[in-house]
Amino acid sequence: MTLNITAKSLLSALLLSAALTACSSQESAETAAKGEHAEEAAEHAIKSSSAGLPDGRVAEGEKLANSTDTPSKQSCIECHGKEGAAPIDPTYPTLAGQYADYLEYAITSYRDGRRDQAVMKGQVGHLNDQQVADLAAYFASRKGNITDLSHVE
Numbered sequence: 001m002t003l004n005i006t007a008k009s010l011l012s013a014l015l016l017s018a019a020l021t022a023c024s025s026q027e028s029a030e031t032a033a034k035g036e037h038a039e040e041a042a043e044h045a046i047k048s049s050s051a052g053l054p055d056g057r058v059a060e061g062e063k064l065a066n067s068t069d070t071p072s073k074q075s076c077i078e079c080h081g082k083e084g085a086a087p088i089d090p091t092y093p094t095l096a097g098q099y100a101d102y103l104e105y106a107i108t109s110y111r112d113g114r115r116d117q118a119v120m121k122g123q124v125g126h127l128n129d130q131q132v133a134d135l136a137a138y139f140a141s142r143k144g145n146i147t148d149l150s151h152v153e
């Protein structure tokens with residue numbers, strides 16, 4: 001009888017430790033997988049834009065920037081000016097010469113509502129990631145009157 005109980009508790013102790021081992025090995029597998037993902041993410045971030053969008057194509061962006069085939073029936077350049085370098089109003093930003101990463105960030109912010117701005121939401125709400133990247137590549141490739149401090153010794 002006593003022996004039987006001891007055997008039973010031994011068995012349950014064994015089962016418990018087996019279960020614990022299973023748990024911890026599963027955990028370490030998960031941790032390893034997370035580590036791999038972090039490495040992949042880091043690699044991805046170096047290769048692509050900060051917004052994680054596809055590579056932008058300047059020629060496609062130029063077409064889109066001039067197209068009035070949009071929900072508002074207006075093209076980007078109607079407000080931001082020729083090549084995004086001559087806004088029609090002093091309160092409208094110059095796009096030409098801005099960093100593509102920043103432009104992508106700004107456009108997706110309007111599109112996804114992180115920047116709550118009625119005019120621009122209406123202009124970019126319909127764009128997919130590739131189109132955003134193309135527009136950003138185009139405006140970034142134009143010469144604007146924007147300066148940075150790279151010319152300062």
Ligand code: HEC
Binds near residue numbers: 077091103135
């Ligand atoms: C009806 C006029 C109008 C049209 C058309 C328009 N925009 Fe704008 N855009 C604005 C205004 C006004 C702002 C400033 C909004 C704000 O205060 O955040 C702006 C801001 C922006 C910004 C932010 C710039 C910065 O320095 O942060 C980007 C990028 C931009 N527009 C891209 C586009 C693109 C791409 C298109 C075409 C798909 C477009 N816009 C069409 C008026 C317009």
